[in-house]
Amino acid sequence: MNVKVRKRYHLKKKKLREIKEGLGDYAGIIPDRATVEILETDDENLILVDGRPMVMLIDDKPFPTLKGALGTEIKKGYVVVDMGAVRFLANGADVMSPGIVDADPMIGENDTVIVVDEKHRKPLAVGISLMSGPEMVEKDSGKAVKTIHYIGDRIWNLEV
Known part of the structure; x- marks a missing residue:
C-alpha cells in the first residue's frame, strides 16, 4: 500500500510555529535550520523534515x-505494552487492555498516544485512546487503543 500524494510544498513560518507549539515536548523533532515541507495525502497529512516523515496531522493536530518519536524521550501520552503484544502491534493490531502494563495517568478518552514496549521503551505504534490511562491498566479485557500508525506501515516505509 503506497501513500497517494496530492500536494507537496514548503511550510510558511507562521504555520511551522503553530505546528511546533502543538507538538509541545516533541517540538525538538523539527530543528531550526531544517527543510520543512507538508505532504498532503488522501489520508493524513505529513510534515517532512529534511525529507523524512516526522510529524503527522490528525484532525489538524x-x-x-514513529520516526519522529524515536529520537525523543516519551514523557507524556505513552502506553506501555508487554513484549507478547509487540508482534501483534507490528502487524497493525489495536492495543488490547490485557497487554498493557503501564500508561500515562493523564491520558483521557480520544487522546492521541504513543505505544512503547516495556523492555526497550521504543515506540511501536501511534493510536487513539478508547479509555483513560488508569482504566487501560486496570481492565483485563477489551480494546484500549485504536492503532493509526505502526512500525512497517505505509508511513513508516514512505520514501520521498
Missing part, C-alpha cells in the same frame, strides 16, 4: 510519527 500535529503528532510525531
Whole structure:
C-alpha cells in the first residue's frame, strides 16, 4: 500500500510555529535550520523534515510519527505494552487492555498516544485512546487503543 500524494510544498513560518507549539515536548523533532515541507495525502497529512516523515496531522493536530518519536524521550501520552503484544502491534493490531502494563495517568478518552514496549521503551505504534490511562491498566479485557500508525506501515516505509 503506497501513500497517494496530492500536494507537496514548503511550510510558511507562521504555520511551522503553530505546528511546533502543538507538538509541545516533541517540538525538538523539527530543528531550526531544517527543510520543512507538508505532504498532503488522501489520508493524513505529513510534515517532512529534511525529507523524512516526522510529524503527522490528525484532525489538524500535529503528532510525531514513529520516526519522529524515536529520537525523543516519551514523557507524556505513552502506553506501555508487554513484549507478547509487540508482534501483534507490528502487524497493525489495536492495543488490547490485557497487554498493557503501564500508561500515562493523564491520558483521557480520544487522546492521541504513543505505544512503547516495556523492555526497550521504543515506540511501536501511534493510536487513539478508547479509555483513560488508569482504566487501560486496570481492565483485563477489551480494546484500549485504536492503532493509526505502526512500525512497517505505509508511513513508516514512505520514501520521498
